[in-house]
Amino acid sequence: MTYLFFGYVVIWTILFFYLVFLMRSQKQVNDKLKALSETLDQHD
Amino acid sequence: MSFTWPPDLYFLIMLSPINTSWRLARLYLRIADWSLIPLYFLMVVALYGAFLYAPTEREMGEVQRIFYFHVGAAWNCFLAFFGVFLGGVAYLITRKRSWDHLAASCVEVGVVFTTMVLTTGPIWARPIWNTWWPWGDPRIMTTMVLWLIYVAYLMLRSSLPEGETKYKYCAVFGIIGFLDVPIVWFSIRWWRTIHPVVITSSGAELEPEMIHALFVSVIAMTVLCVTLVMLRMAMRLNSSMAEELTHS
Numbered sequence: 001m002t003y004l005f006f007g008y009v010v011i012w013t014i015l016f017f018y019l020v021f022l023m024r025s026q027k028q029v030n031d032k033l034k035a036l037s038e039t040l041d042q043h044d
Numbered sequence: 045m046s047f048t049w050p051p052d053l054y055f056l057i058m059l060s061p062i063n064t065s066w067r068l069a070r071l072y073l074r075i076a077d078w079s080l081i082p083l084y085f086l087m088v089v090a091l092y093g094a095f096l097y098a099p100t101e102r103e104m105g106e107v108q109r110i111f112y113f114h115v116g117a118a119w120n121c122f123l124a125f126f127g128v129f130l131g132g133v134a135y136l137i138t139r140k141r142s143w144d145h146l147a148a149s150c151v152e153v154g155v156v157f158t159t160m161v162l163t164t165g166p167i168w169a170r171p172i173w174n175t176w177w178p179w180g181d182p183r184i185m186t187t188m189v190l191w192l193i194y195v196a197y198l199m200l201r202s203s204l205p206e207g208e209t210k211y212k213y214c215a216v217f218g219i220i221g222f223l224d225v226p227i228v229w230f231s232i233r234w235w236r237t238i239h240p241v242v243i244t245s246s247g248a249e250l251e252p253e254m255i256h257a258l259f260v261s262v263i264a265m266t267v268l269c270v271t272l273v274m275l276r277m278a279m280r281l282n283s284s285m286a287e288e289l290t291h292s
Contacts, residue, residue: 001106005095009088016084022275023080027073029282034066036289 065288068142069281076274079267086264090116093257101254110168112257115242116265117160118187122225124154124269125194129222132215141284142277144211147218148201149276151194153269158191173238182231183239190228193221206287 094112101108131147134140165184166176178184197217204210232241242248248255 001095001109005091008091008095012084012087012091016080016087019271019275020080023073023076026069026275026278026282029286030066030069030073030278033282033285033289037066037285040289 065281065285069278069285072274072278072281076271076278079271079274083264083267083271086260086267090257090261090264093260098254098257099251104172107168107171110164111242112261113265114161114164114168115258116261117157117164119262120265120269121154121157121161121190122229123266124150124157124273125190125222125225126150127273128154128194128197128218132218132222135211135215136219139208141211142281144215145277145280145284146273147215149273149280151197151201151218152276153272155191155194155198156272157265157269158187158194161187162191178238181239182235182237183228186224186228186231190221190224193224197221 090112094109098109098112100106127150128147131143131145131150135143135147165187169178170176197214200217201210201214204213231237232239242250248258250258
């Protein structure tokens with residue numbers, strides 16, 4: 001069972017880093033939207 | 045300042061009168077962010093528990109280890125569909141879009157977990173029952189119906205144009221669909237079934253090590269479920285904000 005354990009740990013680690021990547025990219029999108037809405041508010 | 049019932053996450057940001065959507069999205073991302081490190085280690089401990097810590101079942105052998113993921117996924121599909129029910133009811137009462145985001149995100153995550161249940165089940169069933177899919181079994185068929193209901197929800201959602209009508213129809217569909225969850229839960233008690241009943245009112249009929257492994261696995265999958273829902277809600281909010289900005 002040891003090989004299955006390590007196999008799944010590797011798969012989970014890859015999935016985990018994909019989650020981290022998604023989280024980071026959403027934060028960047030959120031920051032850009034915030035800046036954009038503030039700019040639009042100033043123009044109004 | 046006015047408070048609504050049922051209370052939602054807006055109460056945390058009500059003090060800010062301007063553009064609260066990005067704040068709410070940021071809050072969801074922060075919750076998901078906080079849960080990431082515990083989630084990683086919980087999942088590794090859950091894998092250790094399932095593959096190395098728990099003893100091999102005497103009659104079924106190694107294939108029984110799939111049970112730790114099957115039960116965890118089943119519990120979380122129920123939890124996610126309860127989120128759909130909650131989001132639907134709250135949306136119909138308050139008409140706040142954040143509740144619709146909750147319901148839609150929970151459906152997506154719930155369908156993923158139900159798919160996990162429906163794939164791990166047959167992998168276990170083939171060597172134990174000598175069939176991949178016993179068509180007459182009520183637990184299996186009601187779970188399949190549950191999966192189909194929420195896949196139909198996603199199809200309905202993608203086919204309707206954006207607007208109040210879409211959110212209302214989806215809320216009603218989500219609430220009615222949730223009626224299948226108690227049917228799935230009680231199917232092994234109401235009807236004759238070959239599906240094992242491991243957790244009864246008198247407790248779980250398992251070795252202590254197996255209970256520990258199952259417990260950690262369920263906790264890890266619950267944290268994963270909450271993290272995924274939070275991430276999807278933040279994505280939905282960001283996307284609807286981008287749309288609003290495009291049209292403004």
